[in-house]
Amino acid sequence: MDRLLFLGTGDAMGVPRVYCDCSVCMEARQTGVNRRLRSSVMVEGEGGSFLIDCGPDWRSQMETLEKRITEKVLVTHAHFDHIAGLPEWADACRWTDRKGQLYAPMEVITNIVVQFPWLKNNLELIAIDDGIQLAGWHITGWKVCHGKNGYSYAYRLEQGDYSWVYCSDAINLSHMEKQPMVGLNLLVLGTSFYHETAEFSSRSVYDMKEAEQLLQEINPNKVIYTHMSHDVDLSQDYRLPQEVTLARTGLEVVLS
Incomplete structure (x- = not known):
């Protein structure tokens, strides 16, 4: 059974x-x-698993999973x-002789x-500009607007008639950037705030109010918000659309 596991949602x-007493x-x-x-997920599927992103909390996330x-x-x-x-990760590969x-796309590499x-020296760096097969999933990526922070890549994963997208860092997507997101079974989307009041030109990730407008355009069956800041309180009811869930560390989602 293929599944998606949220290791980090921040x-x-x-x-x-560290500086905040809110x-x-x-x-x-x-x-x-x-x-x-920091945001990262594990995808488990046919013949193996892989992570999406490897941030500063990688070691803690692996220890929590009891994975070496x-x-x-x-x-x-x-x-x-x-x-x-x-x-x-590279140093762990060195010590375990693997x-x-x-x-990643070549420009990211x-x-x-x-x-x-x-x-x-310890990692094989593989460009995937033409797509890749991992753990039974066909994966294609495309560049998305990351606001003042430049660009990120979103990934569409397909297996049989199931399709989902991981897009952790994006804002103000163009029509072309939205097209691979239309009609998904699942969208995992970064929403750093419920409603961010900073000047728009200084921002880099959707807030939840803006994301709601995006969802009306692309109409996914299910949505999980991740990449959330300290503005988001999981104990609050934000009256989000029925198909939306807020990610929690350890959340497991069956991909079928």
Whole structure:
């Protein structure tokens, strides 16, 4: 049975934010309902599994799963909260005498190598501009607007008549960028805030109010919001659309 497991559901700073004493951060420190590591998921399917993104919390996420190694990682973009765990992963591969497989579009690989030029010693860097098959899923990626932070990649995964998309870091998508999202069984979408009031030109990820407009256009069957900041309190009722769920660490979703 194929499944999706949420290892981290937080934005770039995670929750609690180290400098913050807001009610959400304080709750995260005390009872942990809102405690969020940086966003990452594991896809388990036919013949294996892989991660999407490998941020600074990779080691903690692996310990929680009681897993000693990661074999394959698919990367969305070369920002700290999505790739900072790569050196630890590569070092684990060195100590266990194996070579991990890192998948990403070539321009993302190029940016990763600039930051961590030694990774290629212990990781096989595989460009997937023409798509890839992983764990029984056919995966295609496309560039999406990441606002002031440039770009990220979203991934569409297909198996039989089931299709879903992982898009953790995007905002203000164009018509062309939305097209691979139309009519999905599942959309996993980053929404850092319920309603973000910062100047639009300074922003980089959808908020939940904007995401609701997007959902009306693309009409997915089911939606899970992730990449959430300390603005989002999981104990609150935000009166979201019926098909929307807020991700929690450890959330498992059957992909069928």
